[in-house]
Amino acid sequence: MVAANKTHIKPHVAVLPSVGMGHLIPLLELAKRLVVEHGMRVSLLVITTNAPLAAQEQLLCSPDLHIVKLPPVDVDKVISSDIDNVLVLTRLCLITEESLRSLKSVLVALGKPRALVTDLFTTQAFDVCNELSIPAYLFSTTSAAFSAFALFLPKLDSDVECEFIDLPEPIQVPGCIPVRTEDLLDQVRNRKIDEYKWFFFHISRLPLASGVFLNSWEDLEPVSLKAIKENPFFRQIPTPPVHPVGPLIKQEETLSTSDVECLEWLDKQPPDSVLFVTLGSGGTLSLEQQTELAWGLELSQQRFIWAVRKPTDATGAGSFFDVGSEENDPKAYLPEGFLSRTQGVGLVVPSWASQVAILGHPSTGGFLSHCGWNSSLESIAHGVPMIAWPLYAEQRMNAAMLVEDVGVAVKPKVEPGRTIVGRQEVDRMVRMVMDGEEGKTIRKRVKELKESAPKAPDISGSSYDSLSSVAKQWKTDDLGP
Structure with missing residues (x-):
């Protein structure tokens, strides 16, 4: 019994x-x-x-x-x-x-x-x-x-x-x-x-x-x-x-007021026209690299949403242990006039944005990502091609695989003797993914995997x-x- x-x-x-x-x-x-x-x-x-x-x-x-x-x-x-x-x-x-x-x-x-x-x-x-x-x-x-x-x-x-x-x-x-x-x-x-x-x-x-x-x-x-x-x-x-x-992967998130504003902004953009830029829950850039990224986004003249975090020269994992608690004002560290010059074309969000909701929006057409595995899977599952920007841990290995083996990403080149991706290279990468022939190729491949992802x-x-x-x-x- x-x-x-x-x-x-x-x-x-x-x-x-x-x-x-x-x-x-x-x-x-x-x-x-x-x-x-x-x-x-x-x-x-x-x-x-x-x-x-x-x-x-x-x-x-x-x-x-x-x-x-x-x-x-x-x-x-x-x-x-x-x-x-x-x-x-x-x-x-x-x-x-x-x-x-x-x-x-x-x-x-x-x-x-x-x-x-x-x-x-x-x-x-x-x-x-x-x-x-x-x-x-x-x-x-x-x-x-x-x-x-x-x-x-x-x-x-x-x-x-x-x-x-x-x-x-x-x-x-x-x-x-x-x-x-x-x-x-x-x-x-x-x-x-x-x-x-x-x-x-x-x-x-x-x-x-x-x-x-x-x-x-x-x-x-x-x-x-x-x-x-x-x-x-x-x-x-x-x-x-x-x-x-x-x-x-995360199926849904609680949306903040800022998230709702992001989605309302996306609603007004053409399909596949917006690049989403975010470097994960703990990722940070140096001030020099963040400045070059900002200039590259502006030069590309492509639409973007950037969840930007306060820069640090210490480590690419600068926010790993205090993610969600930091406060920052993008005006304090982005290039002078960047926010006003890109107004209407770009949307800058301090620290956080709902990644799942933005990747799933039909206006999102590209993802500049640190290539953490969760983010990579979310991007593939939503059919969004990537610009690989690895920072720490195993992210370089992930990036290489996504570019060379899976075929859903491109990776910027760093000039010999430098550790910083320059603004011209950022400009080239963004245009390639959002509007170039190579971008069309990886977009086709990621759409195939988007069909496969929910079936498994x-x-x-x-x-x-x-x-x-x-x-x-x-x-x-x-x-x-």
């Missing part, structure tokens, strides 16, 4: 994102799908330092999706004074490690869920789950190509004595497109520093997962997905079962079936409530 009653109780799983909007958003979307489409109860475990103002609006709960905030961490005690925002991953990992000290008691209090899904920088959770006999799954918040590189990195680390950026040839990940050394993510450019040690610690634990969810789909990354599943190297690691479940996670699509197979296993495993 007890067993019969249990069949009516929805299986309970926990989902644990690490710090940052780029991790919170896709894991929240996964949680929603498990609840709405696969009959699960989900506890979303939130690291309470992972709660910028902009993120709080996303944590809307339903009867079967509830938010559990881990006990707060005193960041000042965890982070020593010599670690600043330049070392984004080190800071993130230290905060996360301290937050996860409470994970065991939280999971026990929840009745030991049938599974835990976490992401790449919270793999300490694997140890807790092993102790409690809870299967632990990893959710990769970036591309399949990046996941293949991460799985290959321990082999690369043992075989190569010099720094990877000093290698004379691109890195050949088995079965995948080679990775140029100049496109390598920041965290693997110096193996002597903590950034690399933390990154290596987490990716070396990938084989401990019961399975790996990838925020991608078959039509987007066929080569990388085939390599991870079939190439002898990855089979020998051994690589856990891989489940492409994407695209998992829809009922009977490849990503739906992939997630459904795991959900069925969780429902049948007699591992807890």
Whole structure:
């Protein structure tokens, strides 16, 4: 009789994102799908330092999706004074490690869920789950190509004595497109520093997962997905079962007064005529680069919406940990007269704009993006071609793939000896994407993927079936409530 009653109780799983909007958003979307489409109860475990103002609006709960905030961490005690925002991953990992000290008691209090899904920088959770006999799954918040590189990195680390950026040839990940050394993510450019040690610690634990969810789909990354599943190297690691479940992207946002004004402005523009410029939740430019970008936009004479953030010369990830809290006045740092000269053609918004709503508007015809994986998927899903402007983390690898492999983006060239993209190059890129022949080619390609994107996670699509197979296993495993 007890067993019969249990069949009516929805299986309970926990989902644990690490710090940052780029991790919170896709894991929240996964949680929603498990609840709405696969009959699960989900506890979303939130690291309470992972709660910028902009993120709080996303944590809307339903009867079967509830938010559990881990006990707060005193960041000042965890982070020593010599670690600043330049070392984004080190800071993130230290905060996360301290937050996860409470994970065991939280999971026990929840009745030991049938599974835990976490992401790449919270793999300490694997140890807790092993102790409690809870299967632990990893959710990769970036591309399949990046996941293949991460799985290959321990082999690369043992075989190569010099720094990877000093290698004379691109890195050949088995079965995948080679990775140029100049496109390598920041965290693997110096193996002597903590950034690399933390990154290596987490990716070396990938084989401990019961399975790996990838925020991608078959039509987007066929080569990388085939390599991870079939190439002898990855089979020998051994690589856990891989489940492409994407695209998992934000479906809607709460619109602010500023967002409504943006959409009303877009309503008055011709179809596919506006370039949307934004560099993610944490991205910033130097004053010099921001000035050149402004002049390039003005020279192009193309319509644009620019969600502009106060510049900083410290790091491209300058707003990662205080996203949503900064205040700025664009008049203080944009070129003198820029706002008045571009009035009517361009719309400048301080700090934030609703990316989902703007990308989904028919007047939006291009996206100048930092190439974070969430933003890349949102752009593709809405059929908007990109100008790739990577800043930090794995964004250069994403940009190279989007330009050369997927064919949905172009990338500006930097003159030899310079690190700044000049205004003439910005002008050329913007005109190319919005009005040029190459722009028409990538627009056609991204429209094809726009058709494919919603089919994959829809009922009977490849990503739906992939997630459904795991959900069925969780429902049948007699591992807890």
